[in-house]
Amino acid sequence: MVIKEITCKTAISKCGFPSGGWAINPYVGCAHGCLYCYARFMKRFTKHTEGWGEFVDIRVNMPEVLKKEIKREKYKNGNINIGTVTDPYQPLEEKYEITRKILEILSEYPYPLSILTKSDLVLRDIDLIKKFKNIDVNITLNTLDEDWKRVVEPNSPSIERRIYTIERLKQENIKVYVMMGPFWPFFSDAEELIKTFKVLGIEEIYTESFNTRGGTFSEIERLMSQHYPNLLPRMKEILFDKENFNNFYSLVKENLLELAKQYNIKINIYFGRGHAKFHSL
Structure with missing residues (x-):
């Protein structure tokens, strides 16, 4: 360093x-x-x-x-x-x-x-x-899979520590939002995440699609080839093919809006290639 x-x-x-x-x-x-x-x-x-x-x-x-x-x-x-x-x-x-x-x-x-x-x-x-x-305070939490977190966020605090942070802030009556982004294929479980946020008392969350610009995928590809070789081809198909990308995130958006309604959580969705569109429930 x-x-x-x-x-x-x-x-x-x-x-x-x-x-x-x-x-x-x-x-x-x-x-x-x-x-x-x-x-x-x-x-x-x-x-x-x-x-x-x-x-x-x-x-x-x-x-x-x-x-x-x-x-x-x-x-x-x-x-x-x-x-x-x-x-x-x-x-x-x-x-x-x-x-x-x-x-x-x-x-x-x-x-x-x-x-x-x-x-x-x-x-x-x-x-x-x-x-x-x-x-x-806006805490980023885009997966509950600690193994995946260690691959893509190698030096960041654990999921457990972030959940504890949210709990403590809420106990002090401090307003907390969660950034559920980027929303990952395979590794972001929409319902499990939103259920977790509901239990924590979160009232509003944000999410965004993965941004493939600026070489952000090169290291992910290298590490996925080591740790998740079976998922890598499909991950690339979703993120780099325009039709697959739009289809995937359209379905995710529909699911998230339904879950937000079910769990009574406001959700702000930024999905798209380039400047994302904004949706709010």
Whole structure:
């Protein structure tokens, strides 16, 4: 792992999510090393030659920059999202506490805030999170298959730890959403996932189809050939053939909408090649 301390000129940027708003990313790169991560495009803006998941740059001066920047009037409009192209609670956060310092600064402002993470380290900051009137924590959980998780998310917290994180946040009356994405062929069991979310008290979930752009499938293909050789051909047929892709995700969408109605959970679905369409129940 290549770790560098760097400085940034700005702390806030426009968010590329369909919902818009603003983005704050305390780190460049992510030690979780999720093979499917869309954020690997960030390598284009760095001089790193290492693979995705093998480097992290710490934006050590971000809290100081944010303290000045957040005073601008324009940030009153739109949600602020922490962790759109990195995990703000990846392991280095335990040492550097950049995300915690960011929360301390933002707690003085009334802006709506979303934290996106896979990590139980977010529990460390419950004291700060509870100071916000309009905040949510969005936990990614797209499978209940721990073996598959270890293949595609080699260094991320376990499914068990994420479920515990959701439970603890809910116990503290903190709003929690779940990102059930990407929705995997074979490894994302729609009904089991939604049943689990219902038991955990989740009221709203998000999901998206797998994004094949930017070389996100190459490492997955290599590891599937080792661990899931029988499933690999069909996985490629679904993800890379337009007709198969559309058929698969159309059926999944219908199933998810029916399950959402059955379990009384709001679901936001982003399925499609390129810019996904948005559906909500």
